[in-house]
Amino acid sequence: MEPAELAWRDGVPESTRFGDVYFSRDNGLAETRHVFIDQNHLPDRFAGLAPGQPFVIAETGFGTGLNFLAAWAEWLRHRPANDPGTLHFVSVERYPLTHRDLKKALSYWPELQSQAEELLAQYPPLIQGVHRLVLAGGRVRLTLYFGDVLEAWDELEFHADAWFLDGFAPSLNPDMWLTDAITRIRAHSKPGTTLATFTAVGRIRRALAEAGFAMQKVPGFGRKREMLTGQLPPAGHEQAEKTGAIAIIGAGIAGTLLARNLAERGRQVHLIDQGDAPGNAASGNPQGALYVKLGVEYNAQTELAATALSFSQRFYQPWQGQFWHPTGLLQLAATEQEADRQRRFLARNQYPAEVLTPVSSLQASELAGLPVEHSGLWFPRSGWLEPAKACENLAVHPGITRHTGFQVTGIHQESGQWRLTNNSGQELRATTLVIAAGHQSAELLDATGELRLKSIRGQISGLPAEDFNLPQTVICGTRYLNPAMGPRAVTGATFDLRNDNPEETLESHQENLDELVNLLPSIRKESLPDPQSLAGRVAFRCASHDYLPVADVFTDDTGKDIDRLFLFTGLGSKGLAWAPLLAEYLADRLTNQPASLPHRLSKRLSSARLYRK
Numbered sequence: 001m002e003p004a005e006l007a008w009r010d011g012v013p014e015s016t017r018f019g020d021v022y023f024s025r026d027n028g029l030a031e032t033r034h035v036f037i038d039q040n041h042l043p044d045r046f047a048g049l050a051p052g053q054p055f056v057i058a059e060t061g062f063g064t065g066l067n068f069l070a071a072w073a074e075w076l077r078h079r080p081a082n083d084p085g086t087l088h089f090v091s092v093e094r095y096p097l098t099h100r101d102l103k104k105a106l107s108y109w110p111e112l113q114s115q116a117e118e119l120l121a122q123y124p125p126l127i128q129g130v131h132r133l134v135l136a137g138g139r140v141r142l143t144l145y146f147g148d149v150l151e152a153w154d155e156l157e158f159h160a161d162a163w164f165l166d167g168f169a170p171s172l173n174p175d176m177w178l179t180d181a182i183t184r185i186r187a188h189s190k191p192g193t194t195l196a197t198f199t200a201v202g203r204i205r206r207a208l209a210e211a212g213f214a215m216q217k218v219p220g221f222g223r224k225r226e227m228l229t230g231q232l233p234p235a236g237h238e239q240a241e242k243t244g245a246i247a248i249i250g251a252g253i254a255g256t257l258l259a260r261n262l263a264e265r266g267r268q269v270h271l272i273d274q275g276d277a278p279g280n281a282a283s284g285n286p287q288g289a290l291y292v293k294l295g296v297e298y299n300a301q302t303e304l305a306a307t308a309l310s311f312s313q314r315f316y317q318p319w320q321g322q323f324w325h326p327t328g329l330l331q332l333a334a335t336e337q338e339a340d341r342q343r344r345f346l347a348r349n350q351y352p353a354e355v356l357t358p359v360s361s362l363q364a365s366e367l368a369g370l371p372v373e374h375s376g377l378w379f380p381r382s383g384w385l386e387p388a389k390a391c392e393n394l395a396v397h398p399g400i401t402r403h404t405g406f407q408v409t410g411i412h413q414e415s416g417q418w419r420l421t422n423n424s425g426q427e428l429r430a431t432t433l434v435i436a437a438g439h440q441s442a443e444l445l446d447a448t449g450e451l452r453l454k455s456i457r458g459q460i461s462g463l464p465a466e467d468f469n470l471p472q473t474v475i476c477g478t479r480y481l482n483p484a485m486g487p488r489a490v491t492g493a494t495f496d497l498r499n500d501n502p503e504e505t506l507e508s509h510q511e512n513l514d515e516l517v518n519l520l521p522s523i524r525k526e527s528l529p530d531p532q533s534l535a536g537r538v539a540f541r542c543a544s545h546d547y548l549p550v551a552d553v554f555t556d557d558t559g560k561d562i563d564r565l566f567l568f569t570g571l572g573s574k575g576l577a578w579a580p581l582l583a584e585y586l587a588d589r590l591t592n593q594p595a596s597l598p599h600r601l602s603k604r605l606s607s608a609r610l611y612r613k
Contacts, residue, residue: 152598310355
């Protein structure tokens, strides 16, 4: 993204592109509170919400984030600390501020310091598209669209309770105030939605009135005599959202992340797994690398991967030192094919340095702490996790009821509920069902058509730390290698498409050793250990035919969506990176809250694509 270019005049940031200030020279925060907070009646509306009820504010120009921080502070002031309701704030910015400029702009408001510091810690890299920030322990969610405002309103799925029509003056930035934009604002509004804007321009008032808003002029702030407010007619009765229990089959990284997300939003969750603890299958490895492979072309698939990686890096931050270890990650150009791919990738893309930077073999050696023979890409915010520990931690919440050792043998829909049974005759009931059972998901579904999901065997090998020169960062190439965790480090994994052997084999251990030494000859101290001495683990990844995940309502082979049945699987070998964002997106859909993914990306996750056409 092209960042904003600022000129600072008397401590106030001004856009050199549009020739207008980002906030009032008199008192920007007081202006925000007068124009947007008070004229949308937010204090009273926040205080009057039912327990757990979300509220959605949409904004046409994020700018310095001052409006957002003011709304956030107001939400905390008027909502109980233990209330699971979420303030959603949806905002668009075509020319986002750099992190440095944002920090300077927000330094003028000490009363918002705690919110500003958290925003700055979570502020995403300047990559086009949608970024979801989960703030205040999940009580506030910011959906920030970097790009064109009309594209944003076409792509995003939400309905606002209140609008902040901000941005530079209509005379300086006419595109933001086009009739097309106002038509889309109306489409994203619900009965009773209010709006406020600093401008009092007649054509804006008339366009909003034609869109259905009852408009009026009210006193403006400071030297500005007038401003506009408006409201859509309220509805007589709104249909209540279904709030019954949600059952999730599968307690791997996908299932536990979704369960935790829903529980924190106030939903009751049944987390079901045939194993004796969370993370006992594909998510049960002691170490796992957090990475994706970004495409040479910046298409929808690449944007989805980049967005998921950035979100996962932010998401795991609170667990640093517990199960998250942000050591950074090197993706080496270890083969001629990969070297050529990285050359083309770098020629066509320029990612922000906080996402990745190209490094020479010498720089890679310095980062790894041992000799590296290949150049590569350095991901400074990546690292490794302890997946099984993550699953166990995520599954602990008062809203989650765990059902371990429960092998589902029957799934039936009766009287608006799902009834799950096991071979012992036990029964569970839930309003909504999510199947997140990895490679076993397909057999749990009553699907007459063949689902293009495949099981891929992967064997890891544990390397004794005393026998190897281990890196201080994660290294990926033809294999991945983690830094030591205690006396061992994990390497792997094999990629066995036509092998269903659940037991470790010497051949797979030898394959891991051979590939690792080819990738990093310097890890060898003397002779390699006998493969028979290595301890490892076998798990089966689930991948779709196109290697993109599935996170969607389940569609049968006739094209019919099955009511309140969702599928969350196909994360392949990148589940640690995919799962946080996709769990966030599914939780949005399951609770009827603003979606964290635009339509052009969410359609890539559809379950309907699994059938052969």
